[in-house]
Amino acid sequence: MSYRSGFVALVGKPNVGKSTLVNALVGKKVAITSSKPQTTRQRMLGVLHGDDFQAVLVDTPGMMEPKRKLHQSMIGAATEEAKQADLVLWLVESTHTPTSEDETVANFVAGLAGKQPVWVVLTKTDKSKEGVKEACEALLPAAARIFEVSSLSGDGVAELAAALEESLPEGPPYFPPHQLSEQNDKLWMSEVIREKVLDLTRQEIPHSVAVTIEELREGKKGPDSLYGRAILYVERDSQKGILIGKDGALLKKIGKLSREELEKQWGKSLFLDLWVKVKKDWRDREDWLRYLGYA
Ligand SMILES: Nc1nc2c(ncn2[C@@H]2O[C@H](COP(=O)(O)OP(=O)(O)O)[C@@H](O)[C@H]2O)c(=O)[nH]1
Ligand SMILES: [Mg+2]
Numbered sequence: 001m002s003y004r005s006g007f008v009a010l011v012g013k014p015n016v017g018k019s020t021l022v023n024a025l026v027g028k029k030v031a032i033t034s035s036k037p038q039t040t041r042q043r044m045l046g047v048l049h050g051d052d053f054q055a056v057l058v059d060t061p062g063m064m065e066p067k068r069k070l071h072q073s074m075i076g077a078a079t080e081e082a083k084q085a086d087l088v089l090w091l092v093e094s095t096h097t098p099t100s101e102d103e104t105v106a107n108f109v110a111g112l113a114g115k116q117p118v119w120v121v122l123t124k125t126d127k128s129k130e131g132v133k134e135a136c137e138a139l140l141p142a143a144a145r146i147f148e149v150s151s152l153s154g155d156g157v158a159e160l161a162a163a164l165e166e167s168l169p170e171g172p173p174y175f176p177p178h179q180l181s182e183q184n185d186k187l188w189m190s191e192v193i194r195e196k197v198l199d200l201t202r203q204e205i206p207h208s209v210a211v212t213i214e215e216l217r218e219g220k221k222g223p224d225s226l227y228g229r230a231i232l233y234v235e236r237d238s239q240k241g242i243l244i245g246k247d248g249a250l251l252k253k254i255g256k257l258s259r260e261e262l263e264k265q266w267g268k269s270l271f272l273d274l275w276v277k278v279k280k281d282w283r284d285r286e287d288w289l290r291y292l293g294y295a
Contacts, residue, residue, distance in 0.1 A: 001052050002052070002170045003052045003053070003054075003170065003171065003172065003173060004052065004053045004054075004165065004168045004169065004170055004171060005053065005054040005055070005056070005168060005169075005170075005171035005172060005173060005174060006055060006056070006085075006086030006087060006168035006169055006171055007056045007058055007081075007084065007085045007086050007087075008055050008056065008057050008058065008085060008086065008087045008088075008089060008164060008168075009058040009060060009078075009081045009082045009084075009085035009087075009088050009089070010022060010057060010058065010059055010060060010089045010091060010121075011060055011063060011078055011081075011082050011088060011089070011090055011091070011105060011108075011109065012062065012063070012090060012091035012092060012102075012105055013062050013063055013064060013099070013101040013102055013104075013105055014037030014038050014039075014061075014062025014063075014064055014101075015035075015036075015037045015039075015062065015093075016062070016091040016092060016093045016123055016124075017033075017091060017093070017123040017124055017151055018040065018059055018060065018062070018091050019031035019032065019033040019039065019040055019044070019059050020033045020123075020151040020152075021089075021091065021121070021123060021149060021151045021157075022044070022046040022057045022059040023046065023151070024149075024151035024154065024157045025046065025048050025055075025057055025157060025160070025161055026046040026047065026048055026057065026180050026181075027180075028180050030044065030045070030046040030180055030181035030183065031044040031046060031059045031191075032191045032192065032194065032195035032198075033195070034195060034198040034199055034206075035199075036198050036206050036207075037062060037064070038061070038062060038064070038071075038074070038207055039195070039198055040059055040060065040061045040062065040074075041061055041070070041074055041294055042061065042074075042077055042293060042294055043058055043059065043060060043077055043081055044058075044059040044181070044183060044191075045057065045058060045059070045181055045182045045183070046059065046180060046181055047174075047175045047179060047180050047181065048161060048164070049177060049180075050161075050165050053165045053168070054173050054174060054175065055161075055164045055165070055168060056174050056175070058081045058085060060077060060078035060081050060082070061074035061075070061077055061078050062074075062078070063075055063078055063079075063101075063104060063105050063108065064101060064104075065101075065104075068283040068284055069283060069284045069285070069286060069289060069295075070283040070284070070289060070294055073289055073294050073295040074294070079108065082108075082109075082112060083112065085116065086116065086117075086168060086169060086171075087116060087117045087118075087119065087164070087167065087168065088109065088112055088116060088117070088118045088119070089118075089119050089120075089121050090105060090106070090109045090118055090119070090120050090121065090140070091121045091123050092120060092121070092122055092123070092132070092136050093122075093123055093124050093132075094122040094123060094124055094125050094127075094128035094129065094132045094133070094148065095124050095127045095128060095129055095132070096129065096132065097129070097131065097132055097135045098132070098135050098136060098139055102136075102139065103139065106139040106140050109140065110140060113140070117167070118140070119145045119146070119147060119163075120136055120140060120145070120146045120147070121146075121147045121148075121149060121160065122136065122146065122147070122148045122149070123149055123150070123151065124150060124151075124152075125148045125149060125150040125153075125155055125156065126150040126152055126153050126155070128148075133146065133148075145163070147159065147160050147163065185216060185266075186213040186216050187213075187293075189213050189216060189228060189230070189258075189262060190211040190212060190213050190230065191211075192258050192261055192262055193211045193230055193232070193254065193258045193274070194209060194210075194211045196253075196254045196257045196258050197209045197211075197232065197243070197254055199257075200250060200253060200254060200257075201242070201243065201250075204239070205234070205239055205242055205243060207283075208234050208235040208236070208239055208283070209232055209233065209234055209239075209243065210232075210233045210279075210282060210288075210292045210294075211230055211231070211232050211233070212230065212231050212233070212292065213228060213229070213230050214229045214230065214231055215227065215228060215229040216228045216229075219269065219270070219271050220271075221269060224267075224268050224269060225268060225269045225270070225271070226266070226268050226269070226270045226271070227270075227271045227273070228262075228270060228271070228272050228273065229272075229273040229274075229275070230272070230273070230274050230275070231274075231275045231276075231277050232251075232254075232274060232275065232276045232277070233276075233277055233278070233279045233282055233292075234276060234277075234278055234279075235278070235279065235280060235281055235282060235283065236278060236280070237278055239278075240276050240277075240278050243276050244276055251274055251276065254274065255272050255274045258272060259271075259272045
């Protein structure tokens, strides 16, 4: 039998469950997720392996109205990935009737539909609302197929994976058998820390934080230990105070949760050194977006 493979881009408005679905399809956490919109800032890959089959899942930032330079590069990343993919999955929440944001994505996707297959995926079916499916069909009449999944319960995930396996074109394996993502350790570490910030903070703080890893090396306790030093950049002095918290409590908690998750994944002990710095309005600064890997 010939080998099948391809790039599958997941697109949709923020918070519809793109990253959670990538993790569910891959069977391992390869992308961070949170209840806050705009969690994913750059392309993340997850690899779904089968017999003589490989789907490279491209998790993209949510498409929304660009208010900052950061958003422009996020949207740019999502649209570029979609255009280059072999197949596009357009995700819509089954929990709400489509909004104007969904319509914006629908218009973009409609432009692609003539060139590459686009499937609609209704997400979060564990909480779905009636009539949403029909409303989606009205948005994109040309949609070839509609799938329904819950990444939380797992319902429909295997069916979607099987459909990908049937539909992707003949092609080469892009990644070796056991590789599930392409994120290197430093990028993954910065993402895990950012996920904890997203979980533990509110309002503008989650969106104002960027994380860089300044050092990641063997720790003092030998080959089974790691030492990592990260900087959490915020946009204003007031945000720095909030992120550190009273007597450093919040920063400690961010460090503890990040360390525990990374230690479990890597099977090594980790000493994690976190610093908070202010970089005024970095989200609107081209040079900083580049430095942080977002542009
Ligand atoms: N109930 C339910 N919640 C989900 C499901 N998939 C994702 N979520 C939640 O929706 C939120 C956004 O998910 P995320 O994957 O980060 O969305 P993204 O912005 O599209 O990547 C998170 O709080 C997830 O836990 C699902 O199948 N069911
Ligand atoms: Mg995401």
